[in-house]
Amino acid sequence: xxxxxxxxxxxxxxxxxxxxxxxxxxxxxxxxxxxxxxxxxxxxxxxxxxxxxxxxxxxxxxxxxxxxxxxxxxxxxxxxxxxxxxxxxxxxxxxxxxxxxxxxxxxxxxxxxxxxxxxxxxxxxxxxxxxxxxxxxxxxxxxxxxxxxxxxxxxxxxxxxxxxxxxxxxxxxxxxxxxxxxxxxxxxxxxxxxxxxxxxxxxxxxxxxxxxxxxxxxxxxxxxxxxxxxxxxxxxxxxxxxxxxxxxxxxxxxxxx
Ligand code: PGA
Numbered sequence: 647x648x649x650x651x652x653x654x655x656x657x658x659x660x661x662x663x664x665x666x667x668x669x670x671x672x673x674x675x676x677x678x679x680x681x682x683x684x685x686x687x688x689x690x691x692x693x694x695x696x697x698x699x700x701x702x703x704x705x706x707x708x709x710x711x712x713x714x715x716x717x718x719x720x721x722x723x724x725x726x727x728x729x730x731x732x733x734x735x736x737x738x739x740x741x742x743x744x745x746x747x748x749x750x751x752x753x754x755x756x757x758x759x760x761x762x763x764x765x766x767x768x769x770x771x772x773x774x775x776x777x778x779x780x781x782x783x784x785x786x787x788x789x790x791x792x793x794x795x796x797x798x799x800x801x802x803x804x805x806x807x808x809x810x811x812x813x814x815x816x817x818x819x820x821x822x823x824x825x826x827x828x829x830x831x832x833x834x835x836x837x838x839x840x841x842x843x844x845x846x847x848x849x850x851x852x853x854x855x856x857x858x859x860x861x862x863x864x865x866x867x868x869x870x871x872x873x874x875x876x877x878x879x880x881x882x883x884x885x886x887x888x889x890x891x892x893x894x895x896x897x898x899x900x901x902x903x
Contacts, residue, residue, distance in 0.1 A: 648857050650873060651813060651880035652897050653687045653712060653774060654887025655742060655861075665694035666701050671890035673707040680897050684880075687712040687740045688887070692728050699736050712740035712774070715748055718761035730762075734769040741766045742882075743773045744800060746819045756799035763800055767808055774813040774859065774882065775800045777840070781820035789818075793836055794843055806848040810855030814840055815882040821862025823884060827872075833860045834875035841877050866895035870902045 660668060669688060676686065689712035690698050699711055717727035733741060743766060744759035759775065766773040777796035779789040793816065801809055816836050818828050828836075837858045845853035860872050861882030872878055886892040895902070 648855070648879045649685050650683075651685045651687065651740075651857055651859060653689060653740065653742075653815075653859065653880070653882050654893050655689045655714060655745070655882055655884050656691065656888060657714070657747070657884060658691060659888055660690060660694065662690075662694040662697040665690045665698050668888075668890060669698055669701050669707060669709065670705070672709060672894065673705060675890050675894040676709075676897050677894075678708075680894075680900070681708045683900065684897060685710060686897055689714050689740070689742055695733070695736050695738065699738075703737070710739040711737055712742065713738050714742050714745065716741055716743075716762060716766065718758070718765040720765075730765045730769040730771065734771055738771055740772050740774050740813070742815075743775050744796070745776045746778055746817060746822060750819070756796060759796070759800045760802050763812075764803070767804075767812075772811060772813060774815050776815045776817055776861070776882070778817040778819050778822075778862070784818065784820065789836065790839060793840065797840055797843055798847065801844070801847070804848075806852040809844060809848045809852040813857045813859060813880070814844075815859040815861050816840060817861035817882060819862075823863070825863050827863045827865075827868050828860070830868075830871050830875060833872060834877055837875065837877035864896060866892060866899070866902060869896045869899035873899050 687710040716730045720731045743762045748754045763773045779792045841853050857879040859880040859882045860878050864881040864883045
């Protein structure tokens with residue numbers, strides 16, 4: 647059984663003081679039963695990571711620490727970059743790789759994403775590798791080709807046993823931060839396609855193990871239906887993860903009407 651993973655991607659929001667307040671609030675409002683059934687990660691900006699790590703560990707808060715990006719090299723002359731070794735040292739468990747904002751705004755290529763996925767794995771962390779199409783690509787009927795290209799390139803050269811431990815996030819770009827969500831049928835169709843492709847390339851055990859998240863305007867009122875789909879094993883949540891109540895409501899999706 648795949649344990650669902652709900653991840654809060656804070657993007658470039660919350661300084662380290664706000665971050666401490668938010669994780670402390672989360673520890674009160676997230677139901678302990680939910681974190682037994684569902685794994686939850688938070689992905690603050692780099693400058694908050696050490697503060698959040700300290701609070702999570704000191705107060706034994708059952709949230710996994712995540713990062714939003716990293717470089718693929720361990721160290722060196724890469725001004726402004728953060729290495730996977732540095733993240734591992736902070737007990738970061740999940741690293742988002744290839745988010746569409748990284749790809750579209752900062753020019754990350756499929757090859758960069760593949761290098762980052764390998765680097766995250768090398769330091770015993772789990773990549774959450776993102777993929778998804780633009781509105782123009784969807785309207786042109788190019789969704790499948792785009793997503794499959796990103797998935798195949800991002801996972802290239804990995805062992806099947808490693809793929810089984812990974813997380814892939816399907817995030818249609820037109821649904822991110824827009825309030826528009828893919829229909830559950832469309833979200834399930836693309837997530838199912840991703841799993842079948844992984845089965846074709848890496849075999850049934852990898853496809854069975856890999857967790858596939860949906861992302862793009864996930865809210866408390868659509869989380870349960872999305873999470874009920876056979877190939878959706880979690881959610882990557884942006885805007886609704888910035889407040890404790892709205893994120894806790896998504897984490898508690900199983901009890902929603
Ligand atoms: P959103 O962002 O929930 O605000 O649409 C999702 C994401 O970009 O991960």
